[in-house]
Amino acid sequence: DAGITQSPRHKVTETGTPVTLRCHQTENHRYMYWYRQDPGHGLRLIHYSYGVKDTDKGEVSDGYSVSRSKTEDFLLTLESATSSQTSVYFCAISAVVGTPRYTFGSGTRLTVV
Amino acid sequence: SQQGEEDPQALSIQEGENATMNCSYKTSINNLQWYRQNSGRGLVHLILIRSNEREKHSGRLRVTLDTSKKSSSLLITASRAADTASYFCATDDRSGNTPLVFGKGTRLSVIA
Numbered sequence: 001d002a003g004i005t006q007s008p009r010h011k012v013t014e015t016g017t018p019v020t021l022r023c024h025q026t027e028n029h030r031y032m033y034w035y036r037q038d039p040g041h042g043l044r045l046i047h048y049s050y051g052v053k054d055t056d057k058g059e060v061s062d063g064y065s066v067s068r069s070k071t072e073d074f075l076l077t078l079e080s081a082t083s084s085q086t087s088v089y090f091c092a093i094s095a096v097v098g099t100p101r102y103t104f105g106s107g108t109r110l111t112v113v
Numbered sequence: 114s115q116q117g118e119e120d121p122q123a124l125s126i127q128e129g130e131n132a133t134m135n136c137s138y139k140t141s142i143n144n145l146q147w148y149r150q151n152s153g154r155g156l157v158h159l160i161l162i163r164s165n166e167r168e169k170h171s172g173r174l175r176v177t178l179d180t181s182k183k184s185s186s187l188l189i190t191a192s193r194a195a196d197t198a199s200y201f202c203a204t205d206d207r208s209g210n211t212p213l214v215f216g217k218g219t220r221l222s223v224i225a
Contacts, residue, residue, distance in 0.1 A: 033212055042217035090155055101146060102213060104155030
């Protein structure tokens with residue numbers, strides 16, 4: 001989607017290795033979010049950021065860390081990937097938390113083998 | 114958890130028919146939003162309805178909100194094959210200062 005890009009789009013990694021996913025925005029929005037999408041669970045919030053170096057945990061934060069050193073970049077790190085972290089990861093941005101609307105990236109499909 | 118529940122989980126209709134999807138949630142909200150997701154893509158915002166609104170329209174979309182029942186419905190009229198997608202409701206809390214919580218979605222198939 002225009003204004004937000006995720007990289008990589010696809011990744012296969014081995015159990016126990018660290019993985020970093022990147023979300024980059026050009027909208028200068030204050031809020032950025034990481035969600036994971038799994039069959040039967042919909043989208044679940046992992047972490048979010050409400051400004052540079054300001055982050056907070058979501059519903060499923062265990063095993064994940066985030067960093068935001070610049071307004072435009074929000075990184076999601078799996079410290080030691082596990083098979084349960086195989087998922088599709090979506091980044092989203094918003095100018096105001098909750099409203100008026102989120103803009104989503106195209107997602108990163110991560111497979112942990 | 115505040116997570117909304119969409120109903121039905123899957124819906125298959127013929128082109129030209131109307132499609133209705135429902136969403137229930139658990140706690141008081143500031144607003145409710147509906148998003149659409151095409152296969153393999155990110156979610157796209159469709160419409161937002163505030164807690165003090167009962168109905169809202171946007172093109173072929175009609176959304177209703179019943180805060181007393183903590184439920185919302187999304188109606189797509191005169192459906193097209195291109196409407197085939199998954200549809201999600203999303204809610205915040207009454208303060209409006211929390212990240213959106215998304216439901217599990219309804220998968221809509223429109224058969225030409």
